[in-house]
Amino acid sequence: MRMAELSRESGLSIATIKFYLREGLLPPGERTSPNQARYDQGHVRRLRLIRALIEVGGLSVTSAHAVLAAMNEGPFAALGTAQDVMIGPTEAADEWSQERYAELVRSMGWHVHPDSAAARQVRDLLATARDTGNVDLVAHWSAYAEHADALGRQDVDWMADRPDLEAMISGAVAGTVLGAAYFNALRMLAHQHYSVQRWPEEAAQQANRI
Amino acid sequence: MRMAELSRESGLSIATIKFYLREGLLPPGERTSPNQARYDQGHVRRLRLIRALIEVGGLSVTSAHAVLAAMNEGPFAALGTAQDVMIGPTEAADEWSQERYAELVRSMGWHVHPDSAAARQVRDLLATARDTGNVDLVAHWSAYAEHADALGRQDVDWMADRPDLEAMISGAVAGTVLGAAYFNALRMLAHQHYSVQRWPEEAAQQANRI
Secondary structure (H helix, E strand, C coil): CHHHHCCCCCCHHHHHHHHHHHCCCCCCCCCCCCCCEECCHCCCCCCCCHHHHHCCCCCCCCHHHHHHHHHHHHHHHHHHHHHHHHCCCCCCCCHHHHHHHHHHHHHHCCCCCCCHHHHHHHHHHHHHHHHHHHHHHHHHCHHHHHHHHHHHHHHHHHHHCCHHHHHHHHHHHHHHHHHHHHHHHHHHHHHHHHHHHHHHHHHHHCCCCC | CHHHHHHHHHHCHHHHHHHHHHHHHCCCEEECCEEEECCHHHHHHHHHHHHHHCCCCCHHHHHHHHHHHHHHHHHHHHHHHHHHHHCCCCCCCHHHHHHHHHHHHHHHHHCCCCCCCHHHHHHHHHHHHHHHCHHHHHHHCCCHHHHHHHHHHHHHHHHHHCCHHHHHHHHHHHHHCCCCCCCCHHHHHHHHHHHHHHHHHHHHHHCCCC
């Protein structure tokens, strides 16, 4: 397909697509003349993935580029880079959160990198829960790890069972970014459902708020 | 405590605190002279919550303000507003994603608002999974709903069991924003653990990447 059709199919303007081509987020099409190139469904899927990384994942163009570059290195590298860029800067952990993190990882039997973005985020959030006057969240959150373990195992099985390497890699990235947002939205729906049961009067007054 | 101590305790600069006071994110202290006010631990906790909303939740000052304003209306309003601002703009749903959303909500027995930010996000992500060449994510994600339901029910129980209304409301906001980030980080740790088992060679080569 030509550039105009690629724009229609992806829902992105020609100017945006040309920007992604220049920045190396989108591989060049097959050149058919000095001024024209042909694109295929792989380009459409790639553009939609870039859109999802930026719009759903909230990534910058630079971060999206890092993820796409890592996709050339295989599913493990793609997964790690997607994790890195999804998590912003974190504070240095204090002893209290370090101990709780170590206990969590030990109790789950996880072999994980203690300096990874996800590990730093866990320690940071434990400290933040404590410092915002919600230290009891830490005990409450102990139930989260079992659910995360079950989901994470199924996610990796799903990824590894995909038909080819390209699909595995795309699945690693889409699964990380879209899956996080999807679970979060489902958890919010469950909060709606159970909080209406819990506070029916407030819910009736605010029916148009939630 | 004086402003200087509030700054030390909260880890925020005096300029930032004065900005939050002007913008109404932080309630004023108790005035002790025309130029001085006294602050208490409630101010420290509130500043840490504002920091968490902005740094962890990625909210703008305007969105953080909307959440803090809703906190005066009760736990249900605080929860709904936290959900609204955590989820950005979404696309209009097509029939395909609308049908899948309806089936999900029916199968879970959830009574939720179909126009809420979370419901729109679910429909949007179903379409995005399909359009990025990952339509099999939709079937894979069916397992997510049971976990989200279990967590969501426990979250609302935890919130409702807190000692007083202020703690319930703070818990609604902190639980929504911090809890989403915490579960996401745990899921990433599980991805690390199971993907190292799945791709041990690639993992060994990239030990410093994840």
